Amino acid sequence: MDALDLSRWQFGITTIYHFLFVPLTIGLSVVVAALQTAWHRTGRPEYLRATKFFGKLFLINFAMGVVTGIVQEFQFGMNWSAYSTFVGDVFGAPLALEALLAFFLESTFIGLWIFGWDRLPKRVHLATIWLAAIGSNLSAFFILAANAWMRHPVGFVVDPITRRARLTDIVAVLTNPQAISTYVHVLGASFVVAGLFVVAVSALRILRGDHDDLFRRTLRAGLATTAVAGIVVALSGHNQAQLLAGYSPMKLASAEALWKTEQPAGFSLFAVGDVEGSRNSINVQIPYLLSFLATDTFSAPVQGITELQAQSVAQYGPGDYIPDVPVLYWAFRLMMGLGMAGVGVGVAGLWLTRRGRLPVQRWMYKLAIAALPAALAANIFGWVLTEVGRQPWTVVGELLTAASVSPGVSLVEVAISLTVFTALYGALAVVEARLLWRYVKAGPEPVDTAAASSDSGEPEKLPAFGY
16 A cells, blocks of 8 residues: 555545535536426415425535535645646646636525525526526536546647646537536436435425425426436436447446457346456356447447457557456446436336325335435446546546656555545534434425415515525
């Protein structure tokens, strides 16, 4: 164990923790905006109560996401200074757009939304939550564009004197096929999480005997959001597999434990292998499916790990260019399995709640609640697949991870910061869970029915959030 290993662990732990809040913020911002829009159009007080109720939960999650995200910025300069030096000129543009455009838009209009309930005209106040939601989604795009550049670098040259990447085409970076595909995939996954969050909260309230029409409506809305988002995830995931075949064939082969090139190639359901011997002793497959996922044809070849390792050695020089195959293999399957389970709950729930009915079996509500952590875990395993699959590179073909760590950081220093961050994040997790549980348990607050029914353009005299 050295400073490089601990630095990777620290960045991985803090990133995964931060990403627990990101998909919920992205998806729930739109859900809350949609609920407020429904109230604006119909004047029904249950939509106003739902807006304020889920709005509180959204704000708690948003605050935690901001706090944990700041740590990521510090680590670039502290643990990964060599990496920051190399990518700084390229990353400066999308990250500046994220901070100056998207995050300021998001945070400014969230503030106006919180404090504008009894101060802004109804339509203006509705616009603030939509602008905040747009800011959240724009923020995700710019960050994912920077991340996608690491996997498929475009629009740059390496300065022969400074040996730093220099941006030459910001449009190429922002229209990178990896960036667009990843953004759509993450967006879909975020709405799966947000939909299942609404489903889980609604199911919990119904289990506790709250059969208010509000939670009947939000349960159904959450199920519909999950089912539609699941289709987006499946289609964008197929596109991701095709991009892997073209840009990251080693990652695709490792995620399938495909040691030798196969034509046609089957999709592995379960495998037990010998990494040192570069072979699988057990491999249960669905014939032809991997070829189809990678190329849209059932007979195309898919390159194996052994052949790709030889190609990398010939191109980049001696070294081990194979990522951690067992981690990638199981991360891929856990991502797909848990994600499909969550979406399955959404589809099944839509059928069970048709025509306004509610299931009578308690276990169905418990299953709906359990689907939320399954979806969150699927998101986490997806990012493990993305980041571990890029190894041993931080910037594929340009900068190795071993050459990216700060040269002046010692093992002891990283160990101390890792311990502090882990303890701090553990405490924050307890705070987050208790706050969410407190407001979910309390339920939505009553509202002034007469004011809620008003459709005037004047500022509505409604109870504020009480923050």
